[in-house]
Amino acid sequence: MILCCRILVPLCLLATIASTLRVYPHQLAYFNEAAGGPENGWKHLLHSNLDWGQDLLLAAKYACRKGCPAGSVRVTSYSRMPMEALFELGDAPPQFLILSKACLKQEDPLWKNISNHNESKALGYTSRVVLLR
Numbered sequence: 001m002i003l004c005c006r007i008l009v010p011l012c013l014l015a016t017i018a019s020t021l022r023v024y025p026h027q028l029a030y031f032n033e034a035a036g037g038p039e040n041g042w043k044h045l046l047h048s049n050l051d052w053g054q055d056l057l058l059a060a061k062y063a064c065r066k067g068c069p070a071g072s073v074r075v076t077s078y079s080r081m082p083m084e085a086l087f088e089l090g091d092a093p094p095q096f097l098i099l100s101k102a103c104l105k106q107e108d109p110l111w112k113n114i115s116n117h118n119e120s121k122a123l124g125y126t127s128r129v130v131l132l133r
Helices: 002-022 037-043 056-065 101-105 109-114
Strands: 073-076 096-100 119-123 127-131
Touching: 056 073, 056 096, 056 119, 056 127, 096 101
Parallel strands: 073 096
Antiparallel strands: 096 127, 119 127
């Protein structure tokens, strides 16, 4: 029994450490593997329990790398961060849609309409960018 504990306890600690370090620098989105890991954490929590806008900077950098025209970004997020600080918002036809995964959980009708027709990419663990065609 003691030998079992001497092996099992360090293995569990190593697994916990590895699981925690795997999500760096996205610690806010951490879920252990029993809950599906950070990739599926959005299926368990909504709004500010998961999405504080921590992936919006990644989304802004991604849109810039892809040559997003000014004013062609639409954002759905539960962050209180002013979107104008990251994106040039405007009335141009949308080319990039940045969605909080919490919207996916709520089966947002916007997501249903575009998910089958456009390229989509996960950014971090709480957001998706959709390139509209």
